[in-house]
Amino acid sequence: MKIRILALLLGFVLLPLSAYAEEGGIDKGDTAWILVSTALVMLMTPGLAFFYGGMVRRKNVLGTMMHSFFILCLISVQWVLWGYSLAFGPDIGGIVGGLDYLGLNGVGQEPNGTIPHLAFMMFQGMFAIITVALITGAFAERLKFSALLIFSLLWATIVYDPLCHWVWGGGWLGDLGALDFAGGTVVHISSGVSALVAAMVIGRRRGYPREPMPPHNLGYTLLGTALLWFGWFGFNAGSALAADGIAAVAFVATNTATAAAALVWIFVEWAHRGKPTLLGGASGAVAGLVAITPAAGFVGPVSSILIGAGAGVFCYIAVSILKPRLGYDDSLDVFGIHGVGGMWGAVATGLFASVGAQGLFFGNASQVGIQIVGVLATVVLATVATFVILKITDLITGLRVTEEEEVEGLDLSQHGESGYNL
Numbered sequence: 001m002k003i004r005i006l007a008l009l010l011g012f013v014l015l016p017l018s019a020y021a022e023e024g025g026i027d028k029g030d031t032a033w034i035l036v037s038t039a040l041v042m043l044m045t046p047g048l049a050f051f052y053g054g055m056v057r058r059k060n061v062l063g064t065m066m067h068s069f070f071i072l073c074l075i076s077v078q079w080v081l082w083g084y085s086l087a088f089g090p091d092i093g094g095i096v097g098g099l100d101y102l103g104l105n106g107v108g109q110e111p112n113g114t115i116p117h118l119a120f121m122m123f124q125g126m127f128a129i130i131t132v133a134l135i136t137g138a139f140a141e142r143l144k145f146s147a148l149l150i151f152s153l154l155w156a157t158i159v160y161d162p163l164c165h166w167v168w169g170g171g172w173l174g175d176l177g178a179l180d181f182a183g184g185t186v187v188h189i190s191s192g193v194s195a196l197v198a199a200m201v202i203g204r205r206r207g208y209p210r211e212p213m214p215p216h217n218l219g220y221t222l223l224g225t226a227l228l229w230f231g232w233f234g235f236n237a238g239s240a241l242a243a244d245g246i247a248a249v250a251f252v253a254t255n256t257a258t259a260a261a262a263l264v265w266i267f268v269e270w271a272h273r274g275k276p277t278l279l280g281g282a283s284g285a286v287a288g289l290v291a292i293t294p295a296a297g298f299v300g301p302v303s304s305i306l307i308g309a310g311a312g313v314f315c316y317i318a319v320s321i322l323k324p325r326l327g328y329d330d331s332l333d334v335f336g337i338h339g340v341g342g343m344w345g346a347v348a349t350g351l352f353a354s355v356g357a358q359g360l361f362f363g364n365a366s367q368v369g370i371q372i373v374g375v376l377a378t379v380v381l382a383t384v385a386t387f388v389i390l391k392i393t394d395l396i397t398g399l400r401v402t403e404e405e406e407v408e409g410l411d412l413s414q415h416g417e418s419g420y421n422l
Contacts, residue, residue: 027114029243034119037238041126044231045072045133051224051286052137055279055332058216059409060141061419067136067148072129074149075156079125080104086161087124087169094172096162113241123238128164131187132156137332138195139202142406145414146397154389155194159382163190166377178374179357179367181250182239184294184346185378192339193382195330201390202399204329206406218278225282229258232289236296249355250296254289257308261288264312272320280316283337287315290341295349298359303352310348311341346375 049068056064075083082102089097101107104121112120132152136143166173167180180186205213215221236254240247265284270276291311292304299307319336330336350371353359359367393399400406405413412418 025111025114026109026116027242030114030241031116031119033243033247034115034123034238034241037234038119038123038126040231040234041123041130041238042072042231044126044228044235045069045130047224047227047231048130048133049224050220051228051282052140052332054217054220054222054224055137055215056140057213057409058420059411059418061216061220061411062417063145063410063414064136064140066145066415067140068133070145070148071133071136071152074152075129075132076125078153078156079121079128083128083156083161084121084125086157087128087164088121089169091165091170094170094175095165096171097165097169115241120241123241124164124168127183127187127235128156128160131160131183131191134187134191134334134338135195135198137334138199138330140331141205141410142202142400144398144401145410147393147399150393150396151198151389154392155386158389159190159194159385160186163378163381167374173374173377176373177367177370179298179349179353179371180294180346180374181297181349182236182293184290184342184349185374188290188293188338188342189346189375189378190382192335192337192342193379194386195334196328196339197383197386198390199328199330199335201387205331206403208329209324209327215279218282221282222278225285228289229285232258232293236293240297246297246356249300252301253292253296253299253304256301257292257304257311258285258288260305260308261285261291261312261315264309265316268313268316269320272316283315283319283333284312287311287337287341290338291315291345291348294342294345295352298349298353298355298357300354303354307345307348307352310344314344315341343375346371 045068049065052068053061053065080103084104085099085101086097089100092098107117107121109116109118132155164186165171167178167186168174232254233251237247237251240250262281262284265287266276266281269280288308288311291307295307315337318340319333323330323336347368349359350368351360353367354362358364390399401410401413
């Protein structure tokens with residue numbers, strides 16, 4: 001009896017300590033949500049493979065899918081060895097992280113907020129992976145596979161990792177007050193602008209724009225769109241880094257903006273070209289996902305509709321009107337959707353932010369200026385660094401396949417296999 005009473009008293013004494021330990025340390029609910037979100041974001045890269053793979057000609061379907069799959073493997077290793085340290089290591093002058101976390105030294109089960117440090121590292125790593133993979137749509141059907149390897153490794157190290165540090169790792173843009181909930185500048189503007197530079201440096205596909213180059217399998221593209229939409233809930237809502245109300249705000253905003261953008265793109269295309277298309281609807285959905293990314297945790301449902309609608313209009317104009325007039329060959333419209341959509345989303349965050357921050361329409365006009373600074377800084381870094389990286393890659397291995405290899409198709413010329421053997 002005395003032992004039971006002693007145990008009961010001891011329990012009352014230790015209860016506040018255990019409650020405090022759980023409150024100030026790792027939260028199981030938050031950890032579970034981030035692990036699930038990490039898996040959702042990982043699924044986006046295979047989704048991108050289907051999205052891009054369906055839009056190229058049949059002789060390039062496997063080569064295009066291979067880009068995303070290979071980058072998933074390559075950047076996973078780069079992130080562990082040095083990428084995470086450059087992005088989230090101790091700040092050096094607001095520009096880049098230190099090398100303290102090389103090989104994940106010092107990154108373990110200890111709390112990072114309310115989740116294990118390793119869980120945070122993996123979640124962020126999935127963002128690095130898909131950002132690099134997005135660029136590949138610009139030079140689909142004509143880049144050497146060896147060039148892809150060198151370009152991807154250098155770009156992730158020189159562009160993505162420092163930019164990630166600028167915004168999320170304790171760098172100067174974050175200190176300035178730039179809002180980027182889940183990657184408008186870090187992911188989409190950087191990849192979209194880099195894609196435009198790559199398309200211009202590498203040059204047009206042979207026969208473009210004289211020869212028709214329609215998508216060979218829009219079923220793949222729709223499947224990819226569905227996987228991207230699904231995974232984007234982890235991308236945006238997971239960026240709350242907790243299973244809380246802000247995650248719910250981001251979840252609702254993500255779906256609402258995406259639906260609005262797809263609808264607007266379909267109606268604009270219908271009015272402009274006379275017929276609505278599945279490819280247009282899929283493109284509009286991705287444009288909406290891109291545009292809401294920086295704003296997801298900062299805006300309400302009505303604002304997300306306006307952001308999505310704007311993406312549907314601006315990205316349609318960029319893809320269907322400006323690109324043909326300017327004549328560059330961004331094969332799968334990475335700049336028109338990710339570059340333009342990301343810029344609109346970043347500025348729109350400065351207009352519509354009302355949850356946890358205030359934009360122009362909610363009393364803080366200065367936020368728009370800060371957002372524009374973030375856009376311009378990202379454009380400058382991506383433009384200059386991508387140009388230099390492409391030139392270095394060209395010196396090492398060359399950028400383009402030969403004319404004969406391009407005519408044959410990258411599936412056979414680069415990988416010795418074919419997507420269809422009927």
